[in-house]
Amino acid sequence: MKTVVIKEYGDFAIPNAYVLDLTQVTVKDCLGCWTCWWKTPGRCVHKDLDEFYAKYVNADRVIIFAKVSRGFVSGNLKTLFDRSIPHYLPYTTYTTGETMHVPRYERYPDVEVYYLGEFASEEGRKVYEDYMRRTFYQFYFKGISVKPIGELCLEGVI
Amino acid sequence: MNTIILNGSPKGTKGNSEIFARQFIKDMKHPCEVKYIANENPQQLAQYVQDFEAIIIIMPLYVHAMPGIVMKFIEHLKPAKKGQALGFIIQAGFPETAHEQYIENYLRVLAQELNYAYLGTVCKGEAAGTYMKPEFMNKKLFKQLNNLGRLYEGTGGFDKGIKEKLGHPYKLSKFQLTFLQLLEQTGIGKIGWHKFLKDNNAYDKRLDKPFLF
Numbered sequence: 001m002k003t004v005v006i007k008e009y010g011d012f013a014i015p016n017a018y019v020l021d022l023t024q025v026t027v028k029d030c031l032g033c034w035t036c037w038w039k040t041p042g043r044c045v046h047k048d049l050d051e052f053y054a055k056y057v058n059a060d061r062v063i064i065f066a067k068v069s070r071g072f073v074s075g076n077l078k079t080l081f082d083r084s085i086p087h088y089l090p091y092t093t094y095t096t097g098e099t100m101h102v103p104r105y106e107r108y109p110d111v112e113v114y115y116l117g118e119f120a121s122e123e124g125r126k127v128y129e130d131y132m133r134r135t136f137y138q139f140y141f142k143g144i145s146v147k148p149i150g151e152l153c154l155e156g157v158i
Numbered sequence: 159m160n161t162i163i164l165n166g167s168p169k170g171t172k173g174n175s176e177i178f179a180r181q182f183i184k185d186m187k188h189p190c191e192v193k194y195i196a197n198e199n200p201q202q203l204a205q206y207v208q209d210f211e212a213i214i215i216i217m218p219l220y221v222h223a224m225p226g227i228v229m230k231f232i233e234h235l236k237p238a239k240k241g242q243a244l245g246f247i248i249q250a251g252f253p254e255t256a257h258e259q260y261i262e263n264y265l266r267v268l269a270q271e272l273n274y275a276y277l278g279t280v281c282k283g284e285a286a287g288t289y290m291k292p293e294f295m296n297k298k299l300f301k302q303l304n305n306l307g308r309l310y311e312g313t314g315g316f317d318k319g320i321k322e323k324l325g326h327p328y329k330l331s332k333f334q335l336t337f338l339q340l341l342e343q344t345g346i347g348k349i350g351w352h353k354f355l356k357d358n359n360a361y362d363k364r365l366d367k368p369f370l371f
Binding site (some may be wrong): 018025027033037039040041042043050053054057058071072074075076078080081082085088089090091092093094099104105121123124128131135138151 | 220253262368
């Protein structure tokens with residue numbers, strides 16, 4: 001199984017995984033230039049993620065160890081999400097009853113998100129989890145799991 | 159109310175958020191100061207906005223939420239001084255504003271947790287092409303934004319009626335859905351995109367999968 005790990009904390013041993021270590025890497029911010037749609041379809045004007053992209057779009061599963069920041073996705077991880085736009089076409093489809101972009105690739109991996117951090121309220125936790133699930137739904141990921149890291153430890157996975 | 163507007167677009171003065179900000183302050187007697195998150199150090203900006211009674215962030219919707227640069231600013235935003243208010247105006251590409259509900263929920267919780275008076279989040283869909291349209295096609299939108307800003311200056315809040323109109327449709331009606339599906343099936347919906355692709359000699363590469371192996 002081809003696995004990509006995106007981590008903002010921890011040091012987990014996932015066999016044969018490609019790791020994007022966001023504790024060390026600051027992703028260049030999306031410029032909103034639409035070069036990835038209009039000029040070089042599927043390719044971002046920044047080149048810092050090219051190696052990651054090649055692993056990501058060919059992976060079977062993506063594991064994200066996300067640090068909760070101000071009750072949300074960190075700025076660096078949010079930029080990584082913004083930079084996922086090249087993997088979709090600019091065209092829109094309405095087959096699900098709402099507007100969605102058309103996928104560029106035939107398949108996308110499954111995703112497991114394990115987040116670390118506290119929320120001031122249960123509502124805050126729900127807002128965070130709903131956002132994560134919604135993002136990967138729109139990204140056409142099939143299996144989507146969003147859990148606090150504590151649950152993973154309890155399950156004995158790590 | 160002494161208000162600062164923060165433009166949260168990575169495009170700074172060249173994007174739709176800039177147009178929204180300029181239209182929002184156009185009919186104010188004392189137009190608000192506008193700063194650009196893309197051009198500022200987030201930590202210093204968070205310090206600077208502390209002296210204002212209200213902060214309004216105007217930004218595009220990126221992947222169902224704020225652009226990464228705005229989140230980097232929010233990470234440094236300090237808890238409110240007594241009576242400070244926080245509000246948002248979001249412009250998005252998709253027509254229905256239900257897509258904004260996820261970020262709207264977060265922004266409400268954020269304001270509450272940092273003790274800001276929450277002004278609300280004004281959402282406008284189908285705004286991606288605002289900067290490309292001739293002025294007459296934006297006339298209605300601009301009038302709504304002018305009024306929103308003028309009334310904000312007078313009341314210190316977002317007018318409920320204008321907010322509702324800008325946020326329409328929240329979901330696509332059956333008629334809208336059928337119409338849009340027709341555009342999709344006939345390929346009419348792609349014409350604009352194809353023009354941009356052809357102008358950039360990229361039409362033949364439009365379906366490329368550059369990272370597949």
